[in-house]
Amino acid sequence: MNETEPLTSSDAPTETDTERLRELLAGELERVRARSFALTTRVLDEDELVKQHSRLMSPLVWDLAHVGNYEELWLLRAAVGVAPMRPEIDHLYNAFEHPRAERPSLPLLDPTEAEDYIGLVRRKVLDSLASVRFSPDKPLLADGFVYRMVIQHEHQHDETMLATHQLRRGEPVLLGTDPPPVPRVTAPTPAEVLVEAGEFVMGTSTDPWAYDNERPAHVVNLPAFWIDTTPVCNAEYVAFVEDGGYDNPRWWSPAGWEWRQRSNKRTPAFWLRSDGEWFRRRFGRVEPLPMDEPVQHVCWYEAEAYARWAGKRLPTEQEWEKAASWDPVRKVKYRYPWGDEQAGAEHANLGQVRLQPTPVGSFPRGASPVGALQMVGDVWEWTSTSFTGYPGFRAFPYREYSEVFFGSKYKVLRGGSWATDPTACRTTFRNWDFPIRRQIFVGFRCARDA
Known part of the structure; x- marks a missing residue:
């Protein structure tokens, strides 16, 4: 541009x-x-x-x-x-x-x-x-x-x-409101969905809301892969914790294990355990940990270690976008997983309507064409990809929005969270942060080769 x-x-x-x-x-x-x-x-x-x-x-x-x-x-x-x-x-x-x-x-x-x-x-x-x-x-x-x-x-x-x-510490000030009911999937859903091999269009050249790092649109060819239908939930992550996942270097990359030892972390941020029960601190309140919600406040190293423990891996940024946006039957790309219709209360948990994620398996009308759920909203999702520009990238209107962050120091996050406004969320939107960051509203889902 x-x-x-x-x-x-x-x-x-x-x-x-x-x-x-x-x-x-x-x-x-x-x-x-x-x-x-x-x-x-x-x-x-x-x-x-x-x-x-x-x-x-x-x-x-x-x-x-x-x-x-x-x-x-x-x-x-x-x-x-x-x-x-x-x-x-x-x-x-x-x-x-x-x-x-x-x-x-x-x-x-x-x-x-x-x-x-x-x-x-x-x-x-x-x-x-x-x-x-x-x-x-x-x-x-x-x-x-x-x-x-x-x-x-x-x-x-x-x-x-x-x-x-x-x-912040102190008296709670964010009380929340009475949010609309959460639509839930009623039929059993598979743990993973298959994304067939082939080309898809990544990024955009026409969306008027898109930043420079989402541009230009370009064709990517990927081999087939499996991706989790839903984000990893708290119950699944508790199993990793209770299996000694934080104490076994087998599951961690060298950089991740160095972070684990230096930080001495053994749970996601804001988790607590008392008398054998799990709790979390959320906006100044301590409450039982909802086992069916997506795990949040985990860094990239924790997500990577869990995925390896589960016999999987984190999806690449390309895999994530294809699973979220590409209709393999019509051969078209969607702005949101469900299509080009503006995000509504029936599609996703966005816009601070709730002060927390919704249970996994929510918003069936927000499913992507391949059947993946909650790819937009609830929690940001770590990918395995370092942040860089697309082929043909041109900084606009200033280098400091994206280009100065390109490189291996930052990992790409996708999908937005419950705190993300719909105007700042779409299947092409790219977020990025250091792999040690946990205060953001971030979780992940896993993938594996087909």
């Missing part, structure tokens, strides 16, 4: 198309901001907002001001040419200039200042949105790309803030 290559069709949008797009973007901007406030200034006092609850995470007030600063940079300065509002704070909220561990020592905006600042940015954005032209010959604006990028960025930070809430 380059400055002369439009993201979508070169046909100019009609005025009706433009108005519909403006309404969509304005609505999504307001929806994500309401979510950000619900995780910060609406539930926590100033001391809790400025405190660093873990060295792995930023103070919540940093995240709040950061999403506003990012919005100003892209939707005011870059998109419409508005002069900088607070250029003196740019460096404070540059994620590459200050690592998380040192952010509490910076002269950050306090919660009131942060809320005032991002509110002013938002008002200017909405004012300018009324007249902006989504010209197809301007890649940043074509089909509202830069607005979609900013919306997804804030949702991603909201998920990060949920991870901070999980790490």
Whole structure:
């Protein structure tokens, strides 16, 4: 992708198309901001907002001001040419200039200042949105790309803030709501599904929400493989723990065993055991471990070790996407496992509707064409693949979103979690993290050669 290559069709949008797009973007901007406030200034006092609850995470007030600063940079300065509002704070909220561990020592905006600042940015954005032209010959604006990028960025930070809430100590503040019933599979399901050998289309060249690392679409040919129908559940992982899985180097890679010994971990994060029973801590509450939910808060090394113990392996990123998105009968690729229809309550556990995963075997209407369940939502899923660009990759609109992370240090995660908003989740969406990370809402499923 380059400055002369439009993201979508070169046909100019009609005025009706433009108005519909403006309404969509304005609505999504307001929806994500309401979510950000619900995780910060609406539930926590100033001391809790400025405190660093873990060295792995930023103070919540940093995240709040950061999403506003990012919005100003892209939707005011870059998109419409508005002069900088607070250029003196740019460096404070540059994620590459200050690592998380040192952010509490910076002269950050306090919660009131942060809320005032991002509110002013938002008002200017909405004012300018009324007249902006989504010209197809301007890649940043074509089909509202830069607005979609900013919306997804804030949702991603909201998920990060949920991870901070999980790490914080103190009185619970996320109480949850009464979610809709969980649709469950009623007939017995196989433990694995077969994905036949052959070609499929990986990535996308047309999705207006897609980031640069999802592009371009390209054909991949894979041998046949089996993949678990559902993510590995807590009961299955308990069996690994109780079989001494954390004490047997046979199941661990050399790097994984070094991490296990150095960290002294013997269970997923937030697990507890008392009087022979398993419990977990979830957003400040201790509760019995739900054995039928997907395991979460496991690092890549733990997932890899479990898979080897089970006689399997982690799927490659290519295998995961084919199992999630490719219809082998129609020879077409879907945006979601169930098709191109927008995610609904009947399809997947997304969007913080619940504050936890749903039991394995949920959402039969969300099954992929090969019959795999819950490939979107519930928990992010580790793959065996290191993060890099696709053939023909071009960074857009800035290298620091994806390209600077390419290499063997980061492993790819797929599928989103219960905390991921549907606008930031699709079968082509790629997440990545260090293989030691456990505070994120991540699990896995296994695969094996056919």
